[in-house]
Structure formats: C-alpha cells, structure tokens
Amino acid sequence: MKAFNPEARFISKIKSLYIGDDAALVNGLIYSADAFCEGTHFLREWMSPAQVGRKAMLVNLSDAVAMNADPLYALVTVMLPRDFGPGQIDELAGALKQTAAEFGCEIIGGDTVAGEELHLSVTLISCSDAPLLRGGIQPGDLLAYTGTLGESKRNLEALMRGENIPSDSRFYEPVLRRDFVRKCRKYLRAGMDLSDGLYCDTDKLLDYNGLGMELLQEIPEAIGSSGEEYEMLVAVAPENLEALRECARKEGVPLNVFARVEENDRRFPCRDHHLIES
Amino acid sequence: MKAFNPEARFISKIKSLYIGDDAALVNGLIYSADAFCEGTHFLREWMSPAQVGRKAMLVNLSDAVAMNADPLYALVTVMLPRDFGPGQIDELAGALKQTAAEFGCEIIGGDTVAGEELHLSVTLISCSDAPLLRGGIQPGDLLAYTGTLGESKRNLEALMRGENIPSDSRFYEPVLRRDFVRKCRKYLRAGMDLSDGLYCDTDKLLDYNGLGMELLQEIPEAIGSSGEEYEMLVAVAPENLEALRECARKEGVPLNVFARVEENDRRFPCRDHHLIES
Numbered sequence: 001m002k003a004f005n006p007e008a009r010f011i012s013k014i015k016s017l018y019i020g021d022d023a024a025l026v027n028g029l030i031y032s033a034d035a036f037c038e039g040t041h042f043l044r045e046w047m048s049p050a051q052v053g054r055k056a057m058l059v060n061l062s063d064a065v066a067m068n069a070d071p072l073y074a075l076v077t078v079m080l081p082r083d084f085g086p087g088q089i090d091e092l093a094g095a096l097k098q099t100a101a102e103f104g105c106e107i108i109g110g111d112t113v114a115g116e117e118l119h120l121s122v123t124l125i126s127c128s129d130a131p132l133l134r135g136g137i138q139p140g141d142l143l144a145y146t147g148t149l150g151e152s153k154r155n156l157e158a159l160m161r162g163e164n165i166p167s168d169s170r171f172y173e174p175v176l177r178r179d180f181v182r183k184c185r186k187y188l189r190a191g192m193d194l195s196d197g198l199y200c201d202t203d204k205l206l207d208y209n210g211l212g213m214e215l216l217q218e219i220p221e222a223i224g225s226s227g228e229e230y231e232m233l234v235a236v237a238p239e240n241l242e243a244l245r246e247c248a249r250k251e252g253v254p255l256n257v258f259a260r261v262e263e264n265d266r267r268f269p270c271r272d273h274h275l276i277e278s
Numbered sequence: 279m280k281a282f283n284p285e286a287r288f289i290s291k292i293k294s295l296y297i298g299d300d301a302a303l304v305n306g307l308i309y310s311a312d313a314f315c316e317g318t319h320f321l322r323e324w325m326s327p328a329q330v331g332r333k334a335m336l337v338n339l340s341d342a343v344a345m346n347a348d349p350l351y352a353l354v355t356v357m358l359p360r361d362f363g364p365g366q367i368d369e370l371a372g373a374l375k376q377t378a379a380e381f382g383c384e385i386i387g388g389d390t391v392a393g394e395e396l397h398l399s400v401t402l403i404s405c406s407d408a409p410l411l412r413g414g415i416q417p418g419d420l421l422a423y424t425g426t427l428g429e430s431k432r433n434l435e436a437l438m439r440g441e442n443i444p445s446d447s448r449f450y451e452p453v454l455r456r457d458f459v460r461k462c463r464k465y466l467r468a469g470m471d472l473s474d475g476l477y478c479d480t481d482k483l484l485d486y487n488g489l490g491m492e493l494l495q496e497i498p499e500a501i502g503s504s505g506e507e508y509e510m511l512v513a514v515a516p517e518n519l520e521a522l523r524e525c526a527r528k529e530g531v532p533l534n535v536f537a538r539v540e541e542n543d544r545r546f547p548c549r550d551h552h553l554i555e556s
Contacts, residue, residue, distance in 0.1 A: 089287050123309075
C-alpha cells in the first residue's frame with residue numbers, strides 16, 4: 001500500500017470547480033468520462049470482446065443514469081491489442097454501438113491506438129431537466145441503496161479463483177436503475193451510482209457534504225466492499241421517505257435504508273476494490 | 279504487417295454521421311478525442327511527466343485549433359503507472375492543466391486508473407463561429423501545408439537511436455497555428471492538422487472528398503512521412519491563393535503549395551508513423 005493515493009493526488013492537482021460529482025454540469029450539458037481497463041477492471045480471459053464493449057459502455061451510461069440524465073453522444077478511445085483479429089474488433093465495436101443505442105446515445109468520435117492491452121475510455125455528453133447531484137444533503141436525511149449488493153464481488157472472486165460465473169452475472173451485465181431514478185427523482189435529495197462499493201461510495205457522498213452518519217443496520221463486508229454493482233445510493237429527506245418507498249415499490253426496486261445523516265465524522269472502512277491494488 | 283487495418287475496421291464498425299473530421303460538430307459544439315500512449319506515441323525515458331502532460335494536451339488542442347475552434351472544456355482519463363511518485367503525478371497534472379489554460383480551456387472531469395504504463399486520453403469540447411472542416415474541396419483547388427516539415431521524424435529517429443534532442447524540439451513541443459487559422463480562415467476551403475504525416479493526411483483529405491491530385495512539387499519521404507508535426511494542411515480555391523499567401527506572410531507562417539486537386543485517384547504512399555507498427 002502506498003503512503004499516498006495517486007488517483008486523489010492527480011485529481012486534486014487538476015481540480016476545477018466542476019470535479020467532484022460523477023460528472024460535470026456545464027451550460028446545460030453533463031460531461032462524464034470513465035476508463036475500463038484490462039488488468040484493473042477485467043482480465044481478457046474472463047470476458048469476450050462483446051462483453052468488454054458492453055460493460056465499458058454500461059459503466060459510463062451509469063454515470064448519466066445516476067444523474068437522471070439522458071445520454072446523447074459518446075466518444076470512445078480504445079487501445080486495441082496487437083493480437084486482436086477482425087472478428088474481435090467487430091464484436092467490441094458492435095457491442096459499444098449497440099449498448100449506446102439502447103440508451104438513445106450515439107458514438108460521434110474517438111480515437112484508436114494499437115498496444116499490448118485492451119483499454120477503453122468513454123466520454124459521455126448528456127442532458128437533464130432535473131439532474132440528481134451529490135450535494136445538498138442535510139442532517140436527518142436517510143441514506144438508502146437499491147437492489148441487492150454482493151454478487152459483483154462474489155463473482156469477481158470466483159473468476160479470480162479460475163471458476164466460471166453465469167453469463168447474466170451483474171459483473172458482466174450491470175442493471176442500471178434508469179426508471180427508478182426518473183420516476184422517483186422528485187423524492188430524492190441527492191444520489192450517485194455504486195461503482196466503488198457501498199462503503200467507499202457512502203464515504204465519498206458524506207465527504208462531499210461534510211457530514212457523517214449513524215448506522216441503522218450493520219453492513220457486512222461482503223456487501224459493503226462489493227464494487228461495480230451500479231445500484232443507486234440515495235439520500236432522502238425524512239418527510240419524503242414514505243413517498244420514495246412507494247415509488248420504488250411501483251418500479252419493483254428494493255430500497256434499503258441503512259443510515260441517518262448526522263453531524264459527525266463517522267465513515268465506513270473504504271478499501272480499493274480493483275483487481276490489483278494501487 | 280497485418281492483412282487488415284485494425285483502427286480503420288474499428289472505426290467503420292462504430293461509424294456515425296459525425297465521424298470523419300478531426301472532430302464531431304453537433305448542435306454548435308465541437309467534440310474531439312485523442313489518445314497519447316506510452317509505447318505508441320512515446321517512451322517514458324524520452325520525456326518527463328511534464329513533457330508528456332503538455333504534449334498530450336497540445337495534440338488534442340491541435341484538433342480544435344485546426345477547426346478554427348476555441349477549446350472550452352477538457353476531460354482527461356489517465357492510466358498512472360504504479361511506480362509513479364507524488365512528484366511525477368504533480369508534474370503531469372500541472373502540465374495538463376497549465377497547457378489547457380494557455381488556450382482558455384478548463385479541465386472539468388475525467389478518470390484515473392492504476393496500471394503498468396502511462397496512457398492518456400483527452401476529450402475536448404470546443405466552439406467555433408466558422409469551423410474549418412475537411413469537406414467541400416473542388417477540382418482545381420490548391421493543397422498547401424504550413425511551416426517546415428521533417429524535424430519531428432528526425433528527432434524521433436534520434437531518440438530511437440538513444441540520442442538526445444533539443445528540449446524545444448517540436449517532437450516535445452508542437453507549434454499550433456492558431457493565429458494563422460483564425461486570421462486566414464476566410465480564404466480556406468478546407469483544412470486539418472498534420473498528425474500522421476503529409477503523405478497519410480493528404481490521402482485522408484482526398485479520400486474524404488473523393489478526389490485525387492496532381493503534384494506541383496516532389497515531396498521527399500523525409501518530409502512526407504514525418505508524423506506529429508501539427509502544422510496545417512489546407513485546401514484553397516485558386517482565386518483565393520494570393521490573398522491566402524498574403525495573410526500567411528503577415529502571420530509569419532511559411533505556406534508551401536504542393537499539389538492541385540484533380541478528379542483522379544492519385545495518392546501518396548501512406549505508412550504507419552508510430553513507434554511500433556500495428
């Protein structure tokens with residue numbers, strides 16, 4: 001473990017007004033970028049090129065969905081391994097294009113280079129009438145997450161032991177909560193998608209708002225440290241909790257209230273969830 | 279050499295209406311993305327982290343400048359090598375931020391991952407009142423390039439032989455023709471920056487317009503295959519040639535007219551100029 005966090009240091013040095021949310025909101029448009037890299041996010045023996053292309057696009061679309069935004073355009077930069085054949089390239093490109101199209105998003109540009117590994121970086125341009133951001137949380141608000149957490153970590157660990165996992169695993173195929181965010185937006189104070197795990201992402205949300213929490217239930221490590229779940233983490237004012245529960249129920253989305261926001265400095269133990277630690 | 283071009287194949291598979299220019303022009307904004315990757319564009323022993331950050335940003339800014347656009351915002355995705363220390367991270371981030379700022383551009387987002395190599399991908403959002411595009415060239419138009427070509431290739435070859443090159447070499451520090459493009463835009467039919475070398479970029483421009491050329495002067499290999507020059511390649515209607523010459527002279531920019539556009543299929547011999555061939 002390094003004595004400093006390289007990612008945080010890099011970001012603090014290029015920091016602008018806009019960095020901090022999942023995406024930057026500028027002049028009515030929302031800009032976000034996420035990398036999806038061999039060795040960090042996946043190994044090539046675990047996933048077909050089509051699965052890599054689909055997940056690379058889904059984890060980016062998740063940023064837009066989590067902000068209650070409609071993705072409009074994507075730019076895709078890809079490092080293509082020199083041993084990739086035409087069939088693999090077609091699969092990768094086809095999955096990127098098809099997945100973007102499912103969300104109404106068009107790939108308008110990008111860049112390709114040849115290299116040793118398969119790395120992707122996607123930039124999305126989105127728009128929203130009512131963006132859901134990270135700020136504005138008040139003491140007394142409730143924190144909740146959607147869905148069931150833990151499968152992504154269990155399946156990642158199975159892959160690392162050399163086992164197979166189901167092809168519909170959310171490690172391959174994250175389920176984005178687009179309808180939940182759209183329909184229930186009006187009851188939400190703040191929100192973000194769970195990409196680094198409930199522990200780390202809750203800490204990030206609390207850091208951003210300069211607040212702490214009181215746990216209403218214990219979160220086991222198997223749930224709290226499961227990264228890349230792409231469920232939603234939301235904050236709700238107490239007076240909106242029942243309306244939010246009803247809205248989530250209508251959408252068929254489980255809602256788990258796990259903490260109350262307080263003026264303290266309580267945090268979860270956050271650890272890097274990537275394949276290879278920094 | 280592969281029997282197919284992996285980059286062209288990938289792009290053809292995700293192709294949209296907008297791909298083809300240096301950048302996509304959508305709803306009044308211009309979007310472009312370029313990767314700058316260890317092993318493909320540079321070796322780490324050749325360049326300091328500050329030089330890498332500066333060139334990664336300059337080659338992207340060049341896309342905007344070449345379209346007569348003002349870069350507004352940048353998103354930067356970076357793979358940071360695990361052996362990078364705090365000083366190297368600060369240098370890299372500082373150079374990215376400073377170089378963007380010199381062109382009035384702010385870094386508003388991005389992503390960082392840890393990896394083996396140093397790779398950067400930058401997306402720029404720009405705007406222009408009078409964008410300079412690749413299309414619209416007519417038979418009889420003249421093709422010209424700015425400046426003096428060849429240094430980038432000579433210096434790359436020196437680096438590959440293990441020699442040192444001057445710290446102000448355009449291999450480190452491309453000179454962008456921002457004032458030339460702005461001031462002389464009205465005399466230009468079409469244009470693009472020279473990133474892949476005069477041979478390959480002329481071919482690209484002619485392919486895009488479905489036209490050929492008649493050479494007015496021989497272009498030696500040492501000039502035609504020098505990549506990453508970031509000078510401008512422009513097309514000018516014959517009736518505007520003298521006005522363009524005068525405009526370039528006022529800006530102190532050498533202008534070399536080298537071909538006339540014709541309805542034939544003549545092309546230069548284009549070869550990959552990267553460190554390691556695909």
